Amino acid sequence: MRHGKYPFVIGFLFAPIALYVTFVIWPYAQAFQISMTNWRGLSAPQWVGFDNYRRLLDDGAFWKAVQHHGVLLLALPLITVAIALFFAFLLNVGGKSSGGQRQGVWGAKFYRVVFFFPQVLAVAIIAVLFQMVYRPNESGLINGVLMKFGLEPILFLVKPNLALWSIIAVLVWQAVGFYVVLFSAGMASIPGEIYEAAEMDGATRVTLFFRVTLPLLWDTLQVAWVYLGIAAFDAFAIVAVLSVDGGGPDGATTVLAMEIYRNAFVYSKYGYASAMGVALFFLTLTFAALTLRLTKRESVEY
Amino acid sequence: MNPQSTLPPTPAALPPKTGDPSGPAGPGRKEPRSEVRLFAGLGHVALAVWAVIVIVPILWTFLAAFKNTSEIFSSPWTLPAELRWENFGRAWTKANVGRYFLNSVIVVSCSTFLTMLLGSMAAYVLARYKFWGNRAVYYLFVSGLAFPVFLALVPLFFVVKNLGMLDTYQGVILVYAAYSLPFTVFFLAAFFKTLPSSVAEAGMIDGCGHTRLFFQVMMPMAKPGLISVAIFNIIGQWAQYQLPLVLLSNAKDKWVLTQGIADISVNAGYEADWSGLFAALTIAILPMIIVYAVFQRQIQAGLTSGAVK
Numbered sequence: 001m002r003h004g005k006y007p008f009v010i011g012f013l014f015a016p017i018a019l020y021v022t023f024v025i026w027p028y029a030q031a032f033q034i035s036m037t038n039w040r041g042l043s044a045p046q047w048v049g050f051d052n053y054r055r056l057l058d059d060g061a062f063w064k065a066v067q068h069h070g071v072l073l074l075a076l077p078l079i080t081v082a083i084a085l086f087f088a089f090l091l092n093v094g095g096k097s098s099g100g101q102r103q104g105v106w107g108a109k110f111y112r113v114v115f116f117f118p119q120v121l122a123v124a125i126i127a128v129l130f131q132m133v134y135r136p137n138e139s140g141l142i143n144g145v146l147m148k149f150g151l152e153p154i155l156f157l158v159k160p161n162l163a164l165w166s167i168i169a170v171l172v173w174q175a176v177g178f179y180v181v182l183f184s185a186g187m188a189s190i191p192g193e194i195y196e197a198a199e200m201d202g203a204t205r206v207t208l209f210f211r212v213t214l215p216l217l218w219d220t221l222q223v224a225w226v227y228l229g230i231a232a233f234d235a236f237a238i239v240a241v242l243s244v245d246g247g248g249p250d251g252a253t254t255v256l257a258m259e260i261y262r263n264a265f266v267y268s269k270y271g272y273a274s275a276m277g278v279a280l281f282f283l284t285l286t287f288a289a290l291t292l293r294l295t296k297r298e299s300v301e302y
Numbered sequence: 303m304n305p306q307s308t309l310p311p312t313p314a315a316l317p318p319k320t321g322d323p324s325g326p327a328g329p330g331r332k333e334p335r336s337e338v339r340l341f342a343g344l345g346h347v348a349l350a351v352w353a354v355i356v357i358v359p360i361l362w363t364f365l366a367a368f369k370n371t372s373e374i375f376s377s378p379w380t381l382p383a384e385l386r387w388e389n390f391g392r393a394w395t396k397a398n399v400g401r402y403f404l405n406s407v408i409v410v411s412c413s414t415f416l417t418m419l420l421g422s423m424a425a426y427v428l429a430r431y432k433f434w435g436n437r438a439v440y441y442l443f444v445s446g447l448a449f450p451v452f453l454a455l456v457p458l459f460f461v462v463k464n465l466g467m468l469d470t471y472q473g474v475i476l477v478y479a480a481y482s483l484p485f486t487v488f489f490l491a492a493f494f495k496t497l498p499s500s501v502a503e504a505g506m507i508d509g510c511g512h513t514r515l516f517f518q519v520m521m522p523m524a525k526p527g528l529i530s531v532a533i534f535n536i537i538g539q540w541a542q543y544q545l546p547l548v549l550l551s552n553a554k555d556k557w558v559l560t561q562g563i564a565d566i567s568v569n570a571g572y573e574a575d576w577s578g579l580f581a582a583l584t585i586a587i588l589p590m591i592i593v594y595a596v597f598q599r600q601i602q603a604g605l606t607s608g609a610v611k
Contacts, residue, residue, distance in 0.1 A: 009427050011513075012424065013439065016483060017442075019480050023458065023477050025442070027456075111353060118356060120590050120593075120601060124560035128564060132579075132580070138376070139374050264455060273455075274456050281453045
């Protein structure tokens, strides 16, 4: 590393840093500042201190959104991880063991390929797809069948207490395959001898799963939980496209990203929208710190 | 690489029991063969059901794309009476799906190229050169992973507006690249660190400059890592929805596919052109199936690369 190291280093770093600071760091820094103003885009912003934050506390839509993040934060990881773990276990160690090597069930490869596919599609496209699936009349995939059998159609997206769960179902539909592949990679690195030894001691599939697979997969599970938690704090594309009038009916599915977008680009309340953005940032950060803390435990060496 | 020879069975490696009263000995006394069969049987049913849940909505969309509106309403579960290719023509030209598709290709190919070029340059320097401020720059990039994009949305809109790049390709391309840098730098820096330094040293002795060394020696060596991140970025940027929604809102001729299809779905109700919408969805989904079928292994590796690290 001799001749002209510094010109080279600076030359290589200049463009990436310039781009990154202009479009990422600078806006992030400004967001905190704008959140302390009553800026509406036309006149110069006026400093209002913590007024926007005080108003947030009385904003019903904001609390509804926070509440929905709470539901998403519990339901999305729990349901997705449970289903994905079950399938990953079946696909990797569910079959019979031959010659000491544990095998997945028949067709494991096919299932893995099919399950993963929704991950490749854009969430906005999936949202349009499920708008069709959930349609409330004969033209919907689900209600078309129900009405053929003379049943009442289910108003998936219109009923306030059903709408959020209909959206969570779509998120799970998309995510499961990704985590099946992720957990499969983790399970593949667990040595077969451990299963063999456990089986010699008379362990069943269920015991194997809870006593061997699960503890040895802990690190991967932690990653999955953080990923799904971050996804639960976004959910903009799915809510914006799939739900009735962007977060409806009557705010029953709204999320913070939706409220930020609406306040900023529909009502031009830039200061207020930025305060929501800051709130979202601290919620995300708290979640990540809590998860890493709560799930911290000795990882099992093997 | 053979675990059988390197690792003796070590029951000590098993996690400690957690006080479950039934213990592993209880159910273990059952007839193992029937247990295996029952488990595998139930498992097969569950797997098959999930495969159906994944495949049916997509297949149903493809079929509906060939129907007309009355068929969509009267017989959603039957095959189309005839193959109405004109639905696709209508979606492609009248509903502008062709335009949106082309826009997505233009934006994503440019932004991914830019992301990979700038990301690998920064990652390489940060991973393999010692200089004052190295760590600070590295953490500046990586800290971007912790921030939600929505925090920046309002100021970002005005930054792009003040640069005169609102409703332009270059605006979205630069923003996509900028927001892809944290992960790209994080991943590639780790990757460049694993490459052996002997080749680089040999190159230096032969009088190879830093820049040539990077493009002609290190880049080819880092190919597997570069491919993984490139796939990750292509799929992520192709799926972008909120950024183009904010940055391209007034330029309908530059809209990307996600934005366009979402807009068509809003209008389909007013114009009652449901078959056109299904055709548009098919046009958006089918290429992804083909690409996925060909590059299935690389795509799975690329998308999970961030988590496995």
